[in-house]
């Protein structure tokens with residue numbers, strides 16, 4: 001029997017229901033073990049710096065001055081509540097509570113990070129590995145391996161003062177749905193973008209409930225192979241992801257993509273709100289000024305049906321790269 005993921009609610013900002021669905025995912029070797037994500041470097045000159053949290057002197061000492069809070073004094077050392085730990089300075093999502101464990105070391109410990117959220121740097125002491133927020137470069141702590149404290153054998157030792165806890169009910173992911181040919185390749189590229197928490201291959205745009213892969217390719221379902229992207233709205237945006245979408249497939253090919261021919265491989269953006277619709281249409285207009293005859297459909301999103309488990313992380317699990325999608329930069 002195929003394992004199915006629960007369909008998500010139909011909004012651009014996804015809260016608790018997506019959070020709960022994300023917890024159903026198997027511990028993912030997929031993203032953290034994957035090749036280097038794009039743009040891992042801190043973006044300390046990001047324009048949203050103006051929205052960064054004003055730091056107290058003690059926060060500044062740790063986050064900017066790379067200091068360390070005293071052991072067993074931080075507010076998150078022994079917490080267990082379900083939610084997400086974000087960067088105290090910029091608000092980017094860093095760790096899930098499900099990756100937190102008690103190490104006994106006196107600081108909060110995690111054995112995994114939200115993909116792409118943490119950058120590793122050689123510590124100034126020449127021995128340890130420092131970890132910083134990938135979005136703003138703020139100091140978090142250090143990461144250690146080989147201690148055999150958990151199955152993942154990794155310990156992010158993080159200062160409580162570098163983080164802020166957001167309860168699960170208050171977590172808001174951004175959400176986007178793109179169709180651009182074979183979903184294996186679209187998913188591969190999307191899950192490597194900074195700020196993407198999860199990318200899922202699936203089916204949408206048609207009229208058949210609970211479609212299977214066989215239904216899509218042997219029946220008239222109206223569905224397209226598509227990818228649902230959940231992202232941290234602090235670390236990235238619908239516009240940034242939509243630009244990537246246009247750069248990894250050919251938006252001028254009608255009724256297919258490359259050798260994959262048929263409406264199930266059509267190019268489409270399934271928008272979740274008017275802002276996404278306006279952004280998609282503006283980007284298409286920009287491509288048209290570059291001489292491209294774009295055929296990408298911009299249509300309202302319906303139910304997204306996650307595909308069978310064997311379609312998820314197809315290239316990553318096979319430790320290979322897409323033969324169906326390549327990125328060429330259109331926007332600089």
Ligand SMILES: [Zn+2]
Nearest residue numbers: 087090133136
């Ligand atoms: Zn940050």
